[in-house]
Amino acid sequence: MRRIAYLAVAVLMLGVGACTSDDKKPEAAPSASAASPSPSVQVSPTPPAGVDIKGPLNILIAGIDNRESIPNWIPRSDALMILHVNADLSKAYLTSLPRDLVVNVPAFPPAKFGGERTKLTHAMMYGSRVPGTKKPSVQQGYQLMAKTVSGYTGIPKFDGGAVLTFRGLTKLVDALGGIDVYVDQKVVSIHRQPDGKVRPGCSRCEHGYSGPRMTYNVGNMHMVGWQALDYARQRYTNGGDYTRQRHQRQIIEAAVGKILQGDFLSNPASIDKVVGALGEMLTVVGMQPVALAYALRNLTPQSITQVGLPGSGAYSGSRYIGENLSSAPQKSYFQALRQDKLDAWAAANKKYVNVGSPQG
Template sequence: MRTCLISESGTRRTPWWTRLAIAVGVLLLLPAAVIVPSVAGPRRGGLSGPLTILLAGIDPRGTHVKPLADTIIVAHVPADRSGVFLFSLPRDLVVWIPPFPTTGSPGQRAKINAAMALGSPVGGDRYDPAQGYRLLATTVGRVTGLAFDGGAVIDFGGFKRMVAALGGVELTVDQEVVSEHLKPDGTRRDLLPQCRLGGNCLRPYTGPQKTYPKSTTPVRLRPWEALDFVRQRYGLPRSDYDRQRHQRQLLRAVARQITDPAQLMKVVTAVGDGLTLDDGGHDITDWLIALKDVDPTAFTTVTLPGGPVFENERYLGERFDPAVTRFFAAVKEDRVARYLLAHPKLVDPYHRARRP
């Protein structure tokens, strides 16, 4: 399966993943970037074969609060470098989180976004996302059967600074989205009276809401709008699965707007310590060489089927359909394109093949 990325002028651009690889290389050189001790162990030789990368987004409220992985995306680059495949894991996916001796966390069944929190305590009521990423990567690996060559964690502040450095981000809003959190002017919605004193309210807000109308052409979102847009699930037909699709859509849109080295440097400098990287035990040159031949005409995002889990009418989280294990096997065996040709409904509609 091939997807063609065409610029507004109809000409092909530099491969977005190559630009992202350069960004990773630059960030590894910035003192502000925090490097995760490689999940894979000691430094290794050059990268070859298929590459699988784990990306996570967190909503930190300071180092004194446990981070949760609100966004979990896996990027897979086949060995022939013919494209890039993105798929998400729901943050409420109920999984087995293995023991983590570093923090003394026992193995337990919980929502997958808790893995970051369980792996992050460093003592003294302080939490480190770099350490939490290690347990998240191990947990996602157990769910998918995949080993990761590297990864990254970006917090919401870093995300907004990245979008601000781009002057906003353009994307087509594929369905109306109404904000649960913000008013039309971007300020926080008012709390319900019963939720103002710290009550445990699932949906504590009231009053006017920011709305993102469905569009047929790209619209430019400001930094706070971009972040708010990809956080929404309430009121969407497929709830978190629609939100996951919007997150992948926005990741693609951001990457497409990074078009020259000067802009790239501006973006990565703006992100600063909002980004945590796992280089997988490889140096910058390894990554740049490994990704330089990625085909710029192929970019596919995938929605994996699943649904809610209930017990006595109480929502427990999400589960994947059993057939998803066959998709994970296709990723592991580097035959994703063939698998998606046989299962085209998994491909997000706005990323299906467009040819010049």
């Protein structure tokens, strides 16, 4: 999608939805067989879908590991981002939450889950369980994930959201003809060989894999689908999972830039075609992506600000239990987000803004 709708489809992430100011659908245009109006009568055109979407908006975007090769694998969220769009829909802020963030996952009756303090990635897993069947529900998992993130951030509700699988991201980037990314630090893959083949498993080897490793060197790089996914997944790097979060945001930004080279907005059918091609690899929550694409038509990559909130490991005694975000930055960030005052926050916290953005 030309603007944020494709941004969200792009990652991890995903042709998103949003809530409109009311639940009424625009009236359908008259069919060709309908009686023609009198020449003296002026007929108002049908308003475009999305014309009634108002800001500010908060959109929850997730990339999940659903192990498509394993039947009925319970999905886990591997990447989680919050996109905040300001009141006049002219600017947006994108930030990440660590997959291992220690949070309170609330009770969730549809999955017969009683609640637990655990890693954020488990919210999708617990919420996706459907009593009486082995087949998980991503829509249901999203509901618990959204409730968990709302409880942590204080965001009362999300106006829309989307979930994309690993294979869906690969397919999307390839559909775009690849994307151009600035690699800001050397990254050595644990999953892939230089030719893209999966590295063989090895129980005695570092990280459980053996063989040659794909390496992403500092500089501009054109990435195809498997490379974009592989680069976005690596966390055994300098900076660990916080570096991985930054790289995931870079992939989104690069995808948006590539999308803007086309004329998707003038051809809504192309949006539906890409979203439809992803099928079950993409779960959209809210209205159709075409509506949001229209509402956010004035956004550009330059008006989207990346924010990297700092954090560190959380421990129970000497046992690692997950990640904690640094208290002051995350509290002030989400307070400013709820008040739609992120421009002022970004001006006062420049060290957390746009770290690792594309160069060259």
